[in-house]
Amino acid sequence: MFRVRKTDGCRLLATLALLALAGCESAPPQATDADVIIVGAGIAGIAAALEAESLGARVLVIEANSVAGGHAVKADGFALVDTPLQRAKGLRDSPDIAYRDFVAWGEDPDPGWTQRYAGESRTEVHDWLTALGVRFTTLADTAQDTVPRLHQTRGGAVNAVVPLIRAALQRERIDFLWNTEVTGILRREGRMAGVYTRRTRNDGQRLYRAPAIVLATGGFGANLGLVRQHWRADLPVPARLLAGAGSFATGSGLALAEPFGAAVTRLDRQVTVVGGLPDPRNPDGERGLLVQNPAAIWVDATGRRFTNEAAPGRVTERAVLALSPATLWLVFDAAGARKLTVDGAAWLTPATVRRDILGNATLVKSATTIEALAESAGLPAATLADTVERFNRFVELGMDTDFGRIGPGMTEPPPARLRQPPFYAVQLYPMTRANLGGLAIDAEARVLGGASQVLHGLFAAGEATGVAGINGSHGGSGTFLGPAVLTGRVAGRGAARLVLGEAAATAPASPPDATERPRPGTAPVTLRRESGDLPALLAAARPGYWHFNVSHALLVERGQACADCHRSGWPPSPAITREQRLVQLDSCTRCH
Numbered sequence: 175m176f177r178v179r180k181t182d183g184c185r186l187l188a189t190l191a192l193l194a195l196a197g198c199e200s201a202p203p204q205a206t207d208a209d210v211i212i213v214g215a216g217i218a219g220i221a222a223a224l225e226a227e228s229l230g231a232r233v234l235v236i237e238a239n240s241v242a243g244g245h246a247v248k249a250d251g252f253a254l255v256d257t258p259l260q261r262a263k264g265l266r267d268s269p270d271i272a273y274r275d276f277v278a279w280g281e282d283p284d285p286g287w288t289q290r291y292a293g294e295s296r297t298e299v300h301d302w303l304t305a306l307g308v309r310f311t312t313l314a315d316t317a318q319d320t321v322p323r324l325h326q327t328r329g330g331a332v333n334a335v336v337p338l339i340r341a342a343l344q345r346e347r348i349d350f351l352w353n354t355e356v357t358g359i360l361r362r363e364g365r366m367a368g369v370y371t372r373r374t375r376n377d378g379q380r381l382y383r384a385p386a387i388v389l390a391t392g393g394f395g396a397n398l399g400l401v402r403q404h405w406r407a408d409l410p411v412p413a414r415l416l417a418g419a420g421s422f423a424t425g426s427g428l429a430l431a432e433p434f435g436a437a438v439t440r441l442d443r444q445v446t447v448v449g450g451l452p453d454p455r456n457p458d459g460e461r462g463l464l465v466q467n468p469a470a471i472w473v474d475a476t477g478r479r480f481t482n483e484a485a486p487g488r489v490t491e492r493a494v495l496a497l498s499p500a501t502l503w504l505v506f507d508a509a510g511a512r513k514l515t516v517d518g519a520a521w522l523t524p525a526t527v528r529r530d531i532l533g534n535a536t537l538v539k540s541a542t543t544i545e546a547l548a549e550s551a552g553l554p555a556a557t558l559a560d561t562v563e564r565f566n567r568f569v570e571l572g573m574d575t576d577f578g579r580i581g582p583g584m585t586e587p588p589p590a591r592l593r594q595p596p597f598y599a600v601q602l603y604p605m606t607r608a609n610l611g612g613l614a615i616d617a618e619a620r621v622l623g624g625a626s627q628v629l630h631g632l633f634a635a636g637e638a639t640g641v642a643g644i645n646g647s648h649g650g651s652g653t654f655l656g657p658a659v660l661t662g663r664v665a666g667r668g669a670a671r672l673v674l675g676e677a678a679a680t681a682p683a684s685p686p687d688a689t690e691r692p693r694p695g696t697a698p699v700t701l702r703r704e705s706g707d708l709p710a711l712l713a714a715a716r717p718g719y720w721h722f723n724v725s726h727a728l729l730v731e732r733g734q735a736c737a738d739c740h741r742s743g744w745p746p747s748p749a750i751t752r753e754q755r756l757v758q759l760d761s762c763t764r765c766h
């Protein structure tokens with residue numbers, strides 16, 4: 175599958191008579207599988223791959239999942255500064271304004287990377303993404319920004335990452351290994367030399383060699399043990415904590431770099447959202463869905479309100495985490511039930527939310543009186559009745575004298591009284607979402623060892639770095655995806671230059687792939703027997719088929735026809751060739 179070549183770095187350097195670089199002559203010629211190995215095909219890894227390739231590097235992307243995209247498939251927007259879209263709307267933004275906003279929100283972001291991101295997000299992220307075919311169509315105003323700067327693609331960030339995956343699949347110098355987990359890194363003579371891998375479908379193990387490795391493995395929000403271990407010192411670890419990051423977010427990048435003494439930073443800064451509902455479709459009860467309802471009041475285990483429910487997330491997050499136990503109930507009435515939203519899994523639709531969440535008596539309690547509601551939710555009845563009555567009085571007065579949710583300075587539309595039965599109570603828990611710390615990197619995205627020296631040949635990008643401290647102590651809006659692209663490109667560039675030397679800078683860049691090449695095989699295909707085999711395949715629950723299983727279980731439930739996604743170029747079978755992978759990419763937005 176891979177062309178085997180001698181170490182290009184040394185050969186090229188020799189050609190260029192730049193032998194001054196230490197170590198080259200002494201390293202024995204070594205067959206490599208690529209110039210750069212990228213671990214993880216999330217948005218940071220794909221950005222790194224495209225960048226390294228455009229500088230002339232042969233790239234191998236190794237991904238544990240069967241599909242690319244990582245968390246970007248479920249994310250929303252990018253914080254971008256002084257863009258054509260902002261200008262078209264008459265908004266004045268600048269690196270200085272953005273820097274001030276980021277510092278005010280995050281409190282203590284890394285000044286170097288934050289300044290750089292504010293200054294370069296237009297050229298390095300916006301212009302680069304749009305040249306690859308990404309279209310930003312809307313701008314959202316967020317609590318963090320004094321100027322609307324959250325740039326959204328229609329249909330969510332899946333439509334920002336799919337064009338990047340498509341471009342990567344179209345470049346022949348980029349190879350992919352799917353269903354393959356990187357389990358270790360090989361270092362020889364003080365330099366990274368390759369990665370050990372395990373195929374998730376058949377357990378096959380192999381070493382792939384390359385002189386530069388980029389860790390783009392994402393955060394650790396699904397590794398609740400690690401989350402607890404690095405919990406912030408000023409607040410107790412919640413008794414119950416749900417995972418709200420994808421199941422591949424295990425923090426494996428930290429484990430991979432650890433044997434070399436890699437420095438880590440800010441591991442105790444984590445985004446914890448407070449509206450986590452145990453996902454009824456997750457058998458181990460560890461995964462959470464995000465539940466929100468602007469019509470609800472929040473009460474603690476004593477049945478009392480404890481915060482301004484409409485305050486920004488970083489305020490309410492702290493209020494909930496300080497509770498003992500750290501759990502809350504959303505209480506709303508029949509009118510408010512219409513405002514309930516649940517996010518975080520592809521199976522959620524208005525109909526399934528009504529049936530499987532609102533209609534699920536274990537998750538959502540309902541009753542015709544507040545007292546009966548309290549009874550079934552296990553809350554003190556008299557206190558809850560008082561709380562609701564007091565809140566209703568605040569609504570009538572137009573003033574919440576307890577927490578300031580209603581009154582001057584109110585940012586949300588005024589809430590309504592809770593008075594229309596049935597009444598509802600939903601118990602929610604803190605839930606992980608993203609990391610603000612991780613592997614420590616320098617300005618070239620090189621992973622730092624203990625005493626600030628770099629680990630030769632090792633780079634990191636994206637959430638594996640907590641995206642380089644840009645978020646400070648509080649997760650911002652769009653300040654993960656954008657910085658993941660920036661750090662990904664910086665890491666890809668550094669890795670390519672390390673291997674190719676000066677030649678990298680002058681290698682002809684691949685042209686932007688904004689226009690899709692014509693592809694064969696996109697005509698619908700008629701299927702007969704295949705659909706009958708699907709239940710058996712799903713029931714087999716084979717290791718390494720997680721995404722195939724969750725996606726096809728869903729489309730069986732929806733009764734979707736195979737030919738909606740599988741076309742003549744890609745029948746209902748594994749996508750093996752690049753062409754099949756390209757056809758497959760057309761299906762992602764049917765669920766994401």
Ligand SMILES: Cc1cc2nc3c(=O)[nH]c(=O)nc-3n(C[C@H](O)[C@H](O)[C@H](O)COP(=O)(O)OP(=O)(O)OC[C@H]3O[C@@H](n4cnc5c(N)ncnc54)[C@H](O)[C@@H]3O)c2cc1C
Binds near residue numbers: 391638
């Ligand atoms: C629900 C949700 C909504 C969000 N919304 C936003 C938003 O609107 N704006 C924003 O800026 N950010 C948002 N974020 C955060 C943002 O999506 C992520 O920080 C970002 O996508 C991380 O990208 P990444 O490439 O660094 O990591 P990931 O997307 O996590 O990708 C890492 C990849 O590496 C693979 N991998 C991991 N370990 C290994 C291994 N050992 N071997 C092989 N492969 C491995 C994983 O399978 C995965 O594909 C959101 C996050 C969530 C969970």
